[in-house]
Each structure stands twice: as structure tokens, then as C-alpha cells.
Amino acid sequence: MTAPTRVGGFGALREQLTDAAAAFADGPDALADILTGLVDDVDRALGERLEIFPVCHHSPASALAMVRRLRQKPPRVIYLELCEDFQPVLAELRNCRLPVAVQAFASELDGFPAAWAPLSVIAPVTEASAEYQAIAYALETPGVELVLVDRSTDHVFQWSPRDETPPPDEPANEQTGEDAGEQAALHGDAVGVEIGDLRPRFAELEAHLLHHGKVRHWSEWWDSYVERPLVSADYDTYRQVMVLIGSLFRRLRPPGSERADTDEDRERYMWTRIRQHLAATGADPADCLYVCGAFHAASRVEQFGLDSPTPDFDITPRTATNWQYGLIPSSHSAIEAQFGLAAGSVSIAAANWNKAVSASGVTPYRLGGQRGATSRSRRGRGTPEAAPVEAATDRLSGFLAAPPAPDGLDEAELRSWCVDIVRLARRNGYLASTADAIAVFETSILLAGLRNRARPTPYDFADAAVTCIEKDVVPGRRDVRRLCEILLGGDRIGQVGYDALPPLARDVLHRLQPLGLDLEKRTVQRALLDLHGSPELAGCSDLLWMLRHLLPPGAVRPIMGEHRLGHRSIQESWDLALGRHQRALIELGYEGVTVEQVLEQRLRRAAHGPEATAVSALAAVEDAIRLLNSPRLVDELGTRAVELLAGERTVDDAPEVLRRIRRLLAHHQATAPRLPAWCEAFVTTGYAHYCTLLPTAFVAEETGVRQVGAMLGFLFSLESLALSLGCDRSQLELALAQSHPQAPPKVALLWAAHHQLGMLPLAELRARCLELLSNPLLLPAFPQYLSGFVHALEPVPGLAPFVVETMSTAFARLPDPVLLPWLPNLVTTLREHGPELVPLLVREAGRTFPGTLSALDSWVPPWSGTTPTAAPVRSDRPAGQVHLLLADHREPVDAVAALLGVEGDWQRSGDGATGSTAAALVQVHPGTAEAIAALLRLPRSPVRQEVR
Known part of the structure; x- marks a missing residue:
């Protein structure tokens, strides 16, 4: 309207x-x-009766105009376009070093889609911004009231479409360099709220302005054609120009867009809050100032103005979501990335702000006790420095018609830039010289002239430096454009002071004081903990292990030492970067008062969440034992793991379940007199559960051989414990009897299970494998059977000798067209699915195969047969040695002969040894003697296991 x-x-x-x-x-x-x-x-x-102050976010011109306005006519009430629930946090800005961001955070949602969690809204604050000058003036001047009138953070998400996806943030700008990329992530996934979003909402308009302005991006256009002319403009001219620009962008935006409706609702919201405050307090509008974006200053909604007859906007109540508020560190690159600004634009704005303040002579406002304060800044007390502002007249006509103010070339400034960028480039590996400095100087002037500028801007200088220094490749870690950003102001990084931190963050810093480190620094610091010599550091060690579990990677990183079940290192070494990850530590403080409380909540959430599985519950149990040592919590999480296991209908997590429950059982058996009740329940429930699912898993195509092997591993390895707790072995036998797999790997697993239960002797199993090798139709599938036998080592580790025998036989007898394509698949399978099985095979192969190359020529596999050819027994061969051994110990031989029903007398053989019919059998079958000889020389042999 x-x-x-x-x-x-x-x-x-x-x-x-x-x-x-x-x-x-x-x-x-x-x-x-x-x-x-x-x-x-x-x-x-x-x-309008209520004076409107239009601003653009992070604009030095807006900040300078705000300082002048506040000193010329100090207001008593300032209405500020900022989320109204941020009000209590603003006082903590005095304990921080700018830039920082005011944040609202919610992890437990009520009234929003669960997929949005966690929700986070931030509003960055820099010194070169009009909003900070207004906040500092209001908080430091007695009798001045600051009222935030924008929608609450809860309404930010209430007005977002419910499409089960988090509300989109502003488009991020690509940052260059590793440092820029790291600092650009300071805001995380938060939704940004800015004061004065002044950018065309019409892509064609923005492209037209950039093309005719001869600039590359919007930040450069704004700096060249708005910022610089308005820095020295008077207050009336500033207001009229800013409202004119806001009106232009507003009228040329695409009609009917969703964002347009949101903008108008925000304006109705703000005018409603202003009217309500004026009605409640009776303040005089002449003593009030309304600070909002220039885009909203040109609003045309029905509720605009104090004299509008339209009723107030109907504001919906907030949801029951519990919002937490605080401050997080920010940086120039993080602001640029979140709000789609050009890289380095906020740093250039900060440099322009310092230059404008020095040139104008005005004293900006700063909160008392602000960290990083400069000597020229002082606390403002609202003392007028000029006459009150008079009624506005037409200043637009003169401003738009007048030519740009003469601003000649500042050769000293440009020369210092050129010298410094060459010095900085040489430090970063560039072969720059004085000639390059001269080239950058001349090219900057040339580019400014081509772009119709009286003097080179920082953007012209950066383009010239890239052209003259970077040449073709980037030899260093930082490119030249990034070096220019560092030179012109750098990526200033804010920090939240100790007093402004949440209780959890302060508690962490206090408990880590015995380390003797300044953990608020952004550098990575090394902490050495001798827990044997300094037992008092054990508390620091426990806290660091908990922080490693809760904070993102890199915040705390163990270099030496480990903390697993049943083991604690006596010396530890840590790399600590808590100052660099201050945002993550602050957001951790929104979830609880202490680290232990947050960790307990997260472990419960992992076990009781909608995506919880038996594996996640067992992992939570293990973390609770290692990190919290809380038997009550362990029993609760363990009971939950039993419930989840009983309710699972798939066996995809069977390998992980087996690995974790084995480790937990071993820990409890070593540290407690008896197993906890939940461990016994988990074993009995798992035994019945996997017996029930075993027949289906054997035939299901979507169930892998590794999962079936893990199920059998659970049943066989924990069988004795399960039977002692009341389980019936007939369940397992019945399940195997009902299993009829078709896939070769699962068939091999079933054979191995039958062998473990004594239903399939090793000789018959060997015969089946030889039958497979002798069948040309089944020969191509034999590698799959072998893969099944490899996975069978999990439930039946005693098959290791047979697997080595079968694999060696396969390598010897399989044709190359079958063997060669299978070998890479075997290697990848063992690496991915069976890394714990490879050492078992290697150890068994080491026992079976000869250890030297010379012994390989005369080595005979213990499982290979020989032809029944009689030969004289020689005492220098293994068979002869066995013959002599038998002659020296005749009683066992005679007993065996009598048992077999063989009668005969001992005779003397050709080499002088006595013998009998048994000795004759040794001569006829020397292969058996060779095998016995090998058995006598080795500590363990497959034959010995087969005899068992």
C-alpha cells in the first residue's frame, strides 16, 4: 500500500x-x-515524526554519520533493528574484542521440524558499524534506553517454510587461502541477521551497475560510488541518499517473492514494537531515533509511521523452544562469507573507518573496558558538540548534480602499499623486487584512470599487485590477493572475554589452569602431563579426554597417550587450540553447566534417539566407562542396548556388535567379580536373536557374508557363557539345520559351522573342497568358497590351518584365468572386511611353510599325499629317523599293531635297524613318515590340530 x-x-x-x-x-x-x-x-x-536513521551493514560512512548524529543531538531512546531477544547479551560486548557475533542457539526444538536441529542465529558486530556506535552510546550514557525492535530469533524460523530443511543462509563468498577458509567457518551453520542489508534484489540491476561502474563485484561498487562520497557528506545528505538507494533497490526487486513478504512482515513487526514502547513509556518521539536498514527506511507497509491509522501487526507467540544466548568470536572473512561480500571488503572497510575517523576528528563511541581499545577512543557521555539538527531540506538535487569532490592521488600512501606488498610477497616465496613495486604503483594509477577514478582504490591496488607479482603460478601458501587483504587491514579475528563466556567454558579454563598455559590464545600449545610424577594432573587429563569427545577435531588432539578400556597412560602429550575453537566451546556451554553434564546428555541422546541402534548404545556404554566412570549410567545405557538389539530386524551391524560386546565383556571380567546384569541379558538376548535370524540371513541377498560370519562368531565365541546363563544349544543346531544358503561364500560358512559343532569332520570338509577343485563347472566359483572360509575364521578360528591348506591348494591348481582376477578381490576383501583375520592367517602360514629359501626345495606340504612306492629307509632322512625312533620304542608300535590286528616280528632292515610289519608300512608309505618328522620339528602343526 x-x-x-x-x-x-x-x-x-x-x-x-x-x-x-x-x-x-x-x-x-x-x-x-x-x-x-x-x-x-x-x-x-x-x-516521519520519529526520526529514521538509515544504515548499511558494516559501513564506515554509516558509522561516521551515526557518531556525528549522536553528538549533535543525543537521543534518549534508540530503536535498533536487531532481534529483540538479543537485548540482555549486548552488555557483554564490553568484555570482548571485536569483531564478535551475538548468537541465539537451540538444540532441543519444540514447534520446529526435528531435521532443523540445532538452530543458530548470529548477528555480527564490528567497530566500523553504525549499530555498534549506537549500542556503545546507549550502554555508556546514563538515562539512554536501547530497544531492539526486530523479530525474535524464534520468529526467524517461524516465518521460514516448513519443508523439513533448515532455512537457507545468505550466499557464501569463496575465500582464498587456507587461513581465510578456516576463519570463514567461525560462524558455523548459523543463520545470519544483519542490520541494513543494502544490495539489489534484482540480478540484472546488479549486473548493470557492475558493468557500467567498471568493477568486479558489488562491494567494490558500493565502496567507490557510495561509501567514499558519503564519508564527508553532511547528515541530511547522508539520510536522503541512503533512503533513495534503499527505495531504488526496493522498487526494482522481483515482485511477489517470498523474501519480499518476509521483509514487509519485519517492517510491520518493528513499527508495532515501536508504537507499543512509546505507548507504554510515554516517550517523546522527538527524543527518539529509529536505526534501521536503508531498505526498510523506504518501507511502504500500512503500519509505517506513528500516525498510521492501520492497526498493529498481529505478532504470533513464540514457541516453547528453549533458546540460549551468548557471544561467539567472529572475523572479517566470516562476515564476508556469510553475507556474500567480496573477500577483503570488511577489512578494507575497517581501514577506511580508521582513516575517516582520523581525518574527521570525531571521537567514536566505545564500550567501557572494551578489549583492544585505542588511545584516541574514549567513552561517550552524550555531550553535544554542535547545534541540534534542523529540518531537512532538499540535498539530493545538489548531491546528484554536483561532480565528484576532487580527491587527488595520495602518492605516499600508494607508495607505502607497493613497498609493503613486495616485502610481504618475498616473505611468502615470490621472486618480487623493486621493479615489481614500481610496476604495481604505475599499474594502480593506470587501472584507476581506466575506471574513471581520481585516485586508486584498494581494489585497484589489489588488481595491480596480482597482475604484476603473481604472474602465472602461486608458489606460496597464500596468493597475492590474500596478501593484499592482510596488508590493507588483515582478517581481524574477535575474541570473547572470560567474563562473557558461559559457565561451562569458564569452568573448563579454570580446571585446566594447572597446565600453566594461556588457553585463550589462538595459537596451538603443547601440554605435557606426567601423571606418575604429578598425580594432580589426572583431573586435567580426564577433562581433555572428554573435550576430545565433545569438541570438533583439532580443538584438543592427543599426541602421546591413550585412554581405552582398562588402560591409562602414565604420560600424555596434547596439542591444545581452545582459543581457535572458542565458538565450539561456547556452544557447548549452551547445552549444560559442566562438561560431565553435557557428555551424559549426549550419551543418553545417542542411546535413546530415533536413530539409535545397538551399536550406538554399546559405543555410549564404552564412552561412559572410559570418560565418566558412572556405573549407574552404564547400567542404564546397557539396558537400552539390550532393548535395541532385541528390536532390530537386520544384522547389518553384527560385526560391530560382536567387536564391542567382546571388548566390554573382557573389561568387566577383568575388573569386576561378576558380570553386570545387562551384560548377561545382552548375551542371552543376542544368542536367541541371532539364532532366530540366522536361517534368513543365510539366504538373504542383501545380507553379506561378513555379517553372517559375525553372527556365527557371536554364537560360537559366547556360546559357553550363553549356555551357562540358561540358553539352549538346540536353538543353534536347529537354526543351522534350517539354513540352506545358495551363495558359495555362505555355503562355506555353513560348512565351517557344521565342522565347529562336530557335524562335519575335517577329512570330509577337505574332500568336499577337493571335489570342488576337480569339478570343471564349479572351478570358477571356488574363489568365492575360499572367501567364505576366510570369513569363517571369525566364528571358527581353529580352521586357520585348513584355510592355509585350501588357499595353497587353490594357488597351485586354479588356472590363471580364474586365479588372477580373484587375487585383487581377495586382497581388498581382507583389507576392508577382515583386517583382524589377516594376522591369524599369516601366523599359521609361518608355522606351515619353511622359514628359509634353501628349505623350500625339499619342503613337502604336510597335507599332500605321495605315491606308494617302496624304498629303503635311510637313517639320514626324516623317515629313517622315525624308523629308528620306532625301533627304540617297540611297545607303542606293538600295541598299535595288536589293536589293528596285525601280527609280525621285528626284523633288521637294510641299514641294520630292526623292524616289523609296522616298519614295513613306513617303508611303503614314506610320506607319512615325512609328516611325522615335520610334526616333531614344529611346535604346532595342522596335523596336530586334526588329531585333536
């Missing part, structure tokens, strides 16, 4: 624009409406 046109001091300008529209557009139609509408918006905003 458009308000009626006011008859103000802009009549002449309106007529000029109407005539220009008629001349350029061949008729005063659409273009005339737009141009005159711009003037109407300016007239309407400046004619």
Missing part, C-alpha cells in the same frame, strides 16, 4: 525526474512512476 505523496521540499527534484523520464522513455509512464516514487519515498521517510 502506497501512502499519499507529501508536499515537501523535493518538488523541484520530482519535476526534473519527470521531465527526464519523458525525454528518455518517450513518455512519462513506468519510468516516471519509478523515479518520482523514489522521491516520494525519501519525502515520506524524512517527514
